[in-house]
Amino acid sequence: MFKWLFLIILIIPALEIGILIWSGNIIGPLWVILLIITTGAIGAWLAKREGMETIRDFQDSLQRGNPPRHTLLDGACILVGGAVLLTPGFITDAIGFLLLFPVTRHPIKKVVMKAIEKGMSNGTITIHRR
DSSP: OHHHHHHHHHHHHHHHHHHHHHHHHHHOHHHHHHHHHHHHHHHHHHHHHHHHHHHHHHHHHHHHTOOOHHHHHHHHHHHHHHHHHHSSSHHHHHHHHHHHSHHHHHHHHHHHHHHHHHHHHHTSSOOOOO
16 A cells, blocks of 8 residues: 555656646646646635535534545545645645545545455554544
C-alpha cells in the first residue's frame, strides 16, 4: 500500500509538470495560468455546493434515525476532490472533478467500500466502537 502511495507521490507531480510545460508550449503560458485559476475557482465552488448538500443529507439521515454511512464517504470524497482541485495541474483537476460530481463519485465510492470491506474481513482495517 505504502509502496503505491510513494510512487503516486513521485509520479503525479512529475507528470503534472510535464503536462503544464507541454500545454504552455501549445496554448501559451497565460492560458495555462488562467485554466489553473479557473479550475481552482470552479472546484472550490463545486466543493462548497456538494459539501453543503452532503451536510444536509447527513442531518436528514440523523433526524430519521438512519446511519449516515454513505454521506460520510461522500464527505470524504468531496474533501479530497476539493483539495486536489486547488493544486495546480490537469491530472489532479480531473481526479478532483471525478470526486466532486455525484455521477462519477458513486462508482468510486463502490470501489472504496469494497476495499474497506476487504480490509475489514482480512483484518487490516479495524473499526472500534464505543
